[in-house]
Amino acid sequence: MKLTVLGCYAATPRTFTNPTSQVLEIKNHLFLIDCGEGTQVQLRKYKIKFSRINHIFISHLHGDHFFGLPGLISTFRLLGREKELHIYGPKGIKHAITLFLKLGDSWTNYPLIFHELESKESELIFEDEKVTVNTVPLIHRVYTNGYLFREKEAPRTLDIEAARAYRIDKSQFNNIKKGKDGVDPSGKLVSNKKLTLDPPEPKSYAFCSDTVYNEAILPIIKGVTVLYHESTFLESEEHLCEKTKHSTAKQAAQIAKKANAKLLILGHYSTRYKSIELFKKEAEEVFPVVELADDGKVFDFGR
Ligand SMILES: [Zn+2]
Numbered sequence: 001m002k003l004t005v006l007g008c009y010a011a012t013p014r015t016f017t018n019p020t021s022q023v024l025e026i027k028n029h030l031f032l033i034d035c036g037e038g039t040q041v042q043l044r045k046y047k048i049k050f051s052r053i054n055h056i057f058i059s060h061l062h063g064d065h066f067f068g069l070p071g072l073i074s075t076f077r078l079l080g081r082e083k084e085l086h087i088y089g090p091k092g093i094k095h096a097i098t099l100f101l102k103l104g105d106s107w108t109n110y111p112l113i114f115h116e117l118e119s120k121e122s123e124l125i126f127e128d129e130k131v132t133v134n135t136v137p138l139i140h141r142v143y144t145n146g147y148l149f150r151e152k153e154a155p156r157t158l159d160i161e162a163a164r165a166y167r168i169d170k171s172q173f174n175n176i177k178k179g180k181d182g183v184d185p186s187g188k189l190v191s192n193k194k195l196t197l198d199p200p201e202p203k204s205y206a207f208c209s210d211t212v213y214n215e216a217i218l219p220i221i222k223g224v225t226v227l228y229h230e231s232t233f234l235e236s237e238e239h240l241c242e243k244t245k246h247s248t249a250k251q252a253a254q255i256a257k258k259a260n261a262k263l264l265i266l267g268h269y270s271t272r273y274k275s276i277e278l279f280k281k282e283a284e285e286v287f288p289v290v291e292l293a294d295d296g297k298v299f300d301f302g303r
Helices: 039-045 069-078 093-103 160-165 170-177 215-221 235-244 249-258 277-284
Strands: 002-007 021-026 029-035 053-057 085-090 112-117 124-127 131-138 144-151 204-208 226-230 263-267 290-292 298-300
Touching: 002 039, 021 039, 021 144, 021 204, 039 069, 069 085, 069 093, 085 093, 085 124, 085 144, 093 112, 131 204, 131 215, 144 215, 204 215, 215 249, 226 249, 235 249, 249 263, 249 277, 263 277, 277 290
Parallel strands: 029 053, 053 085, 085 112, 204 226, 226 263, 263 290
Antiparallel strands: 002 021, 002 298, 021 029, 124 131, 131 144, 144 204
8 A cells, every 4th residue: 555645735736835636556546536736747747657547536626625637637538548537526526527528628538437425424435356445524614525445354365384384285275265274185174274374454544634623533434554634734723723624733643543543644734834844743742653744755555
């Protein structure tokens, strides 16, 4: 699982900072999460293959989270894309995008498939044999969802050393991989557990932006490997959270702690602050393992 942060600052694009967009690589998928203005340029800069993006998840319809989408959709057309593109986002996103395409008489040649969301409950919106994606309903000024990406538990793998030690014949290996017990040359049963290795623990990633402090998300993200939680403000500006429906670094850390996350990544910093190091310092007083997102930063969480 690997995360590339393309942009992680609030509000307007600036010379050296970009609005929200991330690419999550998980089990051979490249999921694009949010698509602020400038996302295409960032994708090029960090050498992410456009053709590998088949699913785009948009949290909400504020410009700094989706104004890059019409541009990216038309670039896909210019690049001769033929594959389906799936877009998940709040109800209204289809209308917004199709209006752009219609007015410019620039319909895509490839199938554009919208999955419009309007539920206030967490929903399973994507599933294949290795990954699931659920919404994480957030509280913001407009209808907003975070997303929880989860690896499914992999099957147990054959422990070749153990199989040799028990003198299990190769002809049984396929069945053992499927969960069957083995039989040694004397006809004695050897349990599957003795012949296989535990699969690696499934990893998960929760993207939670934009939102006020909201404990209702805890049951959904409980035990998550990596939590990205917005921290627009520092505690000194906490009075702005209620009106703007954003969180402080400290609040993000409280959510990480209560959710028993393994790692917290902060982002969506207000551009009023000169240094983002202060966000880390504030969060670390509540939760020990904090990283700062920054444009172009890559987090590799291993296989
Ligand atoms: Zn917003």
